[in-house]
Amino acid sequence: MRERIIALDRHIEAAMLERELHAKWEQQLNGIRAELRNAESEVERLLQQWQEEKKDVERLTNRSLSNLFYTLIGTKEQKLSEEQIEELKAKERYELALSEANALEEDRAELSRKLIDVSRWDTKLKQAMQEKEELLREHDSAFASALDELQQQKVKLLHEKKELGEARAAGEHALRALRRAGESFDSAKNWSTYDMLGGGMLATHIKHSRIDEAQESVTKANHALRTFQRELKDVEQAAAGTDLVHIEGGLKFADYFLDGLIADWMVNNRIQSSLEAVNKGITRVEPILKRLNEYRIQVEGSLQEATRRYDQLILTYKM
Template sequence: MTWERLHKEQEELFLKLMKIEKMQSQIETLTHQITQTGCEIQTYDEELKNLKAKLEQLDSFSFVNLIRSWTGKQEELREQKIDKAASLELKLIEAIQMKNDLSEDLLEKNNEISKYNEEKIKNQLEMIKVKKELWLKEHQPNIALALEQLEEDELNCKKLKIEIDEAKIAGNDAINKLHDVIASLESASTYSTWDTFLGGGFIATHLKHEKINESESKMHQAQIALQRFKNELLDIQNISTNHLTVNTDGFVKFADYVFDDIFSAWSIHSKISSSKEHVSKVIADVRNTMLKLEKKLGLLEEKLNEIELKKKDILEI
């Protein structure tokens, strides 16, 4: 068997093993994220129950509440608590949806990894390494060490390239989903303007609430896309010797910031604009990350070309 054929088989087995290790890491990450999201659900649920209890207290008769109603404080307090409760309810719904999606991702990864026999692949890989050592002893014993080091570097570069390509796909998906959110917010802004300046009415109100539901759905789709992008970035950071430093906290939890304003935003045009600005900033953050990935990919391509030339020089000795 030729050296090129042995190396090709080694590469195929190496990349299979890499895929298994990646899925194992993703299963661990997803399990942690599901647990964390479960805690968030519990927290939001408890906070929402407390707020509902406080709203019931505001509605019940008391002399303090009577005085508040005379001074206008009662309605102001009620409005503040309703806004906060609405924001919490949206966060709770988002967390439940996120947990469901992450659970589906986990199930998919467990099903996929069950198709592989890790021990068998490791044994096959060891056999190829032995065959390569024997080939070098027979044909080129003097170049063995240099060639083995180059091929190890080559495999690691190809491994990182695959991860970056997968992260780019996830990043582009997140950007597309975020643009959908902006389009939905713009549509909601239009209906909010109609509701404000045309006096509302059943049809305007009905259409506006449809846009609320649509925007919530679009935001969740963007949120899970961002979470998947973050998980791909974590894979890159785990295998890269020259770590790609990316702060993902600002965009992975973007929905929380939007939900803090979003309930009152449907009737206040300026707050919808504020939400759109926040989503635009998230898009810019993701794009900046994508530029870093492109730069890293360019360096990898150069490195792979350099390794290929060195290998040819050695094998032609």
């Protein structure tokens, strides 16, 4: 067993070295890719510039107005010489930029090949650690107990993370439903006011249409809120024994939220009271979501620490 543990430690060390090289080369590759994009743009720009300079020379050597003009004033040879020099300079700049771009492409290809060589570091590390863990569990009961304790922590935290994710998703859905309901009530209120001021049959029709939309939005919002409430209870059960503040009570308003308002909301002030209830719901859901996010960050941090300690326990075990 001792020899196998030593061999596994060497495998682990080699995999961890590959991990460091992978991170280093990946960072370098990202930088080279950015440089290469800029270099290719520069090559394209200088190529166009060189082509323009070539056209200037061609205009002086072919039958053209430029040729005729400089011939008549007696400066054709001088102008041609100047343009040829500019063309050569533009060509040199282009070829230099092209050479630099090609060199960057070679560097990119080389780093890509290197990354492929170390791309399986995570698989190698997991396999070596798994085998080492199995050997140590089999031959060291104290070590196995320490691992089991950390593993139980990880399982509990993973469960909390899952429940938090479901609660956040339900809360965000409820918040979207509330906002849609608020928009529907706001529109219904505007058309109701316009109708009361003599908006005519069209205003009455649109008002009732907006009221129907608001009714549907309220039904969906209330359902989403009750789902959110159930998910919050699951979070509290999963987080039993932690310092999580009991947040389920913040949603008690769902028990009476808009109940009985639909039948009487054609009256303008009744629509206004419904809109206020929706806004109240939004102001209660938002801080709950904020707290859930804060607790999610806390749980994820604890999970990362438990995982680190678990892996470290295996990594540092020596015979």
